Amino acid sequence: MNIDWTHFTPWTALAGGILLGIASAAFILVNGRVLGISGILGGLLVPKRSDASWRVFFLLGMLLAPATLSLLAPGLISAPRIEAGTVAIVVAGLLVGLGTRYGSGCTSGHGVCGLSRLSPRSLVATMAFMASGFATVYVIRHLI
Amino acid sequence: MNRISEFAIGLLFGWGLLISGMTDPGKVIGFLDLAGTWDPSLAFVMGGGVLVGLFGFTVAKKRTRSLLGSAMHLPTSRDIDRRLVLGSLTFGAGWGLAGFCPGPGIVAMGAGESKAALFVVAMIAGMLVFEVVDRRAKARAARGAGA
Numbered sequence: 001m002n003i004d005w006t007h008f009t010p011w012t013a014l015a016g017g018i019l020l021g022i023a024s025a026a027f028i029l030v031n032g033r034v035l036g037i038s039g040i041l042g043g044l045l046v047p048k049r050s051d052a053s054w055r056v057f058f059l060l061g062m063l064l065a066p067a068t069l070s071l072l073a074p075g076l077i078s079a080p081r082i083e084a085g086t087v088a089i090v091v092a093g094l095l096v097g098l099g100t101r102y103g104s105g106c107t108s109g110h111g112v113c114g115l116s117r118l119s120p121r122s123l124v125a126t127m128a129f130m131a132s133g134f135a136t137v138y139v140i141r142h143l144i
Numbered sequence: 145m146n147r148i149s150e151f152a153i154g155l156l157f158g159w160g161l162l163i164s165g166m167t168d169p170g171k172v173i174g175f176l177d178l179a180g181t182w183d184p185s186l187a188f189v190m191g192g193g194v195l196v197g198l199f200g201f202t203v204a205k206k207r208t209r210s211l212l213g214s215a216m217h218l219p220t221s222r223d224i225d226r227r228l229v230l231g232s233l234t235f236g237a238g239w240g241l242a243g244f245c246p247g248p249g250i251v252a253m254g255a256g257e258s259k260a261a262l263f264v265v266a267m268i269a270g271m272l273v274f275e276v277v278d279r280r281a282k283a284r285a286a287r288g289a290g291a
Contacts, residue, residue: 001178001182002180002181002182003181003182003183003184004174004180004181004182004183007170007171007174007183007185008183008184008185009165009171009185010184010185010188012163012164012165012185013164013165013185013186013187013188013189013192014188014189014191014192015163015164015192016159016160016161016162016163016164016165016166016189016192017160017164017188017189017190017191017192017193017195018160018192018193018195018196019156019157019159019160019163019164020157020160020161020164020189020192020193021192021193021194021195021196021197021200022156022160022196023153023156023157023160024157024193024196024197024200025196025197025199025200025201025203025204026149026153026156026200027150027153028200028201028204028210028216028218029200029203029204029207029210029211030149030153030210030211030212031146031149031150031153031210031212031214032209032210032212032214032215032216032217033217034217034218034219035153035157037245037246037247037250038246038271041246041250041267041268041271042271042274042275045268045271045272045275046275053147054146054147054150057147057150057151057154058150058151058153058154059154059250060151060154061150061151061152061153061154061155061156061157061158062154062155062157062158062247062250062251062254063158063250063251063253063254064155064158064254065154065155065157065158065159065161065162065251065254066158066162066167066251066252066254066255066256067254067255068155068159069158069159069162069163076162076163077162077163077255078165078168078171079168080167080168080169080170080252080255080257080260081168081169081170081171082169082170082242082243082257082259082260083169083170083173083243084169084241084242084243084259086259086262088241088242089242089259089262089263089266090262090263090266091238091241091266092238092239092241092242092244092263092266093238093242093244093249093262093263093264093265093266093267093269093270094238094266094267094269094270094273095234095235095237095238095241095270096235096238096239096242096244096245096246096249096263096267096270097238097266097267097268097269097270097271097272097273097274098231098234098270098271098273098274099231099232099233099234099235099236099237099238099270100231100235100246100271101231101270101271101274101275101278102227102228102230102231102234102274103227103228103229103230103231103232103234103235104221104227104228104231105232106235106245106246106247107166107239107245107246107247108157108245108246108247110232111190111193112190112193112194112197113197113201115190115194115197116193116194116196116197116198116200116201117197117201117205117218117219118198118201119219119222120222120224121219121221121222121223121224121228124224124228124229124232125228125229125231125232126232128228128229128232128233128236129232129233129235129236129239130236131233131236132232132233132234132235132236132237132239132240133176133236133237133239133240134176134178134240135236135237135240136176136236136237136239136240136241137173137176137177137178137240138177138178138179140240140241141173141177141179141180142179142180
């Protein structure tokens with residue numbers, strides 16, 4: 001295995017990860033909710049009005065994260081490299097939307113929160129989406 | 145108070161995604177590309193998140209009310225079934241294809257990335273497909289049980 005030393009950023013990765021952990025811990029302790037993005041967004045798509053406002057406020061915070069962080073610490077944000085074309089982006093979005101709702105979670109709900117809760121169910125889900133992600137990139141980068 | 149906290153935690157989570165590099169699909173795919181030159185950074189993101197999360201959830205499991213007084217909405221399902229595995233495999237395929245998972249897609253959309261916005265729209269469409277199919281399946285199951 002060859003390590004990509006030029007792109008390897010252990011310190012910012014760890015710092016960002018710790019922030020994700022703090023946010024997840026704060027959400028369950030302060031608001032009593034599991035921080036899972038697919039669940040928070042997906043819950044808005046069912047007609048249940050009393051349950052909508054907390055989801056909207058949370059998502060609003062996420063949407064304003066880039067603008068606020070670029071004011072506070074512009075050097076911390078790296079420009080995204082998006083290789084996928086329009087068709088791949090649409091197919092990917094459909095798969096992610098469908099899959100996260102069937103599997104009841106994504107990288108945040110199953111990955112960060114589920115593993116932190118020591119949930120066997122989330123461990124299985126995390127192993128499944130990681131394996132599938134590794135396999136997909138292998139096919140795209142090395143077989144096609 | 146609840147609304148302020150939800151907004152602030154959403155903001156903090158978004159900052160975490162930006163600083164960690166998760167909002168850069170190139171970095172995500174660099175991590176998922178084991179056979180190429182591998183960028184292990186995202187393992188540190190997950191490690192840092194779970195390290196702090198472990199403390200938070202250990203405390204949370206012992207509580208009956210949140211600090212703001214609401215109920216603790218901890219997941220109760222423990223089933224490891226076909227839905228969980230097939231759904232997660234499907235999600236992983238989409239994640240590997242574009243390098244976006246739900247959170248980073250939303251944050252990158254907030255940064256004005258048009259491809260991220262397209263990803264989020266398609267993701268919402270996928271979620272709506274699930275809602276329709278799932279509701280029909282549940283209605284069918286209910287009819288079957290009633291008959």
